[in-house]
Amino acid sequence: MMVETGTVRHFEGLLQEMIGLSSASVGASVIRHALARRMAARALPDLHAYWTYLKEHRDERQELIDCVVVPETWFFRDPEAFGAMTEHLRGRERPFRLLSLPCSTGEEPYSIAMALFDAGFAAADFTVDAVDVSTRNLAYAERAVYGRNSFRGADLAFRERHFEAFEGGFRPHDRVRQQVRFTLGNLLGPAVFTDRQHFDVVFCRNLLIYFDRETQGQALARLNGMLAAHGLLLVGPGESGLPSLHGYVSARRPRAFAFVKAAAASPVSVEPERAAARRTTRALSAPAMQGRRVPMPIKPFARRTAPVEPVPPVPDVTGDDLTAARAAADAGLFAEARKAAERHAAQYGPSAEAFYLVGLTYDAENEEAQAAGQYRKALYLAPDHREALAHLRLLLQRQGDEAGARALTRRLSRLGEKGDT
Ligand SMILES: C[S@@+](CC[C@H](N)C(=O)[O-])C[C@H]1O[C@@H](n2cnc3c(N)ncnc32)[C@H](O)[C@@H]1O
Structure with missing residues (x-):
């Protein structure tokens, strides 16, 4: 038609x-x-x-x-994010509340539960709330039977520990499924959680890339209202430049794309930040927000609470330059990230990872031509570089190059199939 x-x-x-x-x-x-x-x-x-x-x-x-909606997800996508979560929670008061928003078809919240069990936490120590705007994705998540496409990482040992064969696929054990509660909800719509408790860790990964700048700001203000003062926010690799524009600083976990509230990182300003968080929570649950999505009466959190634009700690660039480049990109320090990647190239020669990281920094700055060039160089050296493929695909989609994006989708799905055996 x-x-x-x-x-x-x-x-x-x-x-x-x-x-x-x-x-x-x-x-x-x-x-x-x-x-x-x-x-x-x-x-x-x-x-x-x-x-x-x-x-x-x-x-x-x-x-x-x-x-x-784009349901693309898999178990332990960016494994470092789950490592950063367990490290963040160690030694803190239990039980913990965790949120996966958007959870898509459930791979992310189940990975959270598995990672916490693997780290030695007990069932009573945590709950995972999982929210998505798609009823279809949630139905899939609740059925919880997964095929090969959901297992794409190199290390699939977790499947032996936490899954059983079920109806032609794999299903997480009851113990894992019981930790997760699914709810239909819209990050930009009526408040999903009306209680006053905040989450210790919020995964909001690979959603902000589908929003324009203004909506990204609204979304981060919402997340801010849900995250505890000392909570950890995890975003996707293509989104790692955003939190530092909205009151967060890097948690300095390479490749985890993990952030903490700027005020929590600086002890003197914790109290004003808490008060502001309370105001934000009240604003979010005000009657005006209970209907359909309406323009938000909330300014980006950082503008009201942080005295100046937060300055993330400068990563150590004297050690492994590629690790430093990742940490700097993660912290939103794009010029530093590029310098560190160039130093790495000067010392060891060109590498796919360095090109990919530099591409990410340009992407975050909306320098699309530069970003695409770097992703292509990464793929020339490593045609199976999944992240470079995925980011270049998104970039081409944004530019309206549908044929190019489709070709990359085919390459990615071939890789998914290969990686599952
Ligand atoms: C690419 S998936 C990301 C899943 C997972 N977080 C990950 O990184 O693997 C994006 C998901 O966002 C959901 N989504 C889109 N807009 C949303 C919104 N406004 N509120 C909540 N979920 C949304 C879609 O239904 C889809 O399942």
Whole structure:
């Protein structure tokens, strides 16, 4: 079914308003295909009829959301994030509350539970809340039967420890599943959690990349209201430049993309920060926020609480330059990250990892041409470099190069299949 471009804009606007999705991040064709599929499913003749139908049927709005979201996830994606979580929690008061938002099809929250069991914590020591805006993804997560695509890492020993064979796939043991509670929710919609308790660790990974700058700020303000004063925030690699613009500093865990509140890192300002967190929580649960998504009356947290833009600690660049480059990129210090990667190249010659890291820094600064060039160099040296493939794909999607993005999707899925054996 053909879909006219002019009117597609209305739907792009609606999706942005409902779930924050910026059409530039996924590419216009993703939205056009979703619209065509949904019109066919409802046997509606054109976009005008579908628009009217959408306005009148809440369940169809959910169907459209399910059609456009990107569910890409796997167990222990970026394993260092889970290591940073267990290290952060060690020695702290139990039980811990952890949040995976968005949790997609459940691989991330189950990985959290497995990592905590592996670190020696008991079932009574923690609970994991898992939230996503897609009912389809949540149904998959609750059924919890996973195929090969969900196991992509090099080290799959965790599968022996925590899974059993079930209906042609693998299912986490009851013990793991019982730790996780799934809830339908929208990071930008009505407050999901109305209690006053905060989370000790929040995983908000690979969601902010689908938002525009303003919405990223709103999302971080929301997360700020949910995270305890001394909590740990984990984002995705392509998002690691954002938290430091909104009141966070790097937790200095290489490749974990982990952050703590700036005020928690500086003891003198902890109290004002707590008070501000209380104000933010009140603002988030105010009646105005209980309906559909509305423009947020909250300014980015850092602007009100931190006296100046927080300055993250400068990473040690005298040791392994590549580790330093990662730490600097993680801390949002992009110029330092690039310098350290260049030093590494000067000493050891070009490497895929260094090109990839430099690409990430340009990506975070919206220097798309430079970022794409670096990702391509990384892939020239290491054609199977998953992160470079994934980031270049997102970048091409943002630029509207759908054929290029599809080619990378095919390469990534071939890699997924190979990596599972
Ligand atoms: C790429 S997955 C990320 C999953 C996991 N955090 C990871 O990094 O592997 C993105 C998920 O975000 C969800 N999502 C999109 N917009 C959302 C919103 N406004 N609130 C909550 N979840 C959202 C989608 O349904 C999808 O499952």
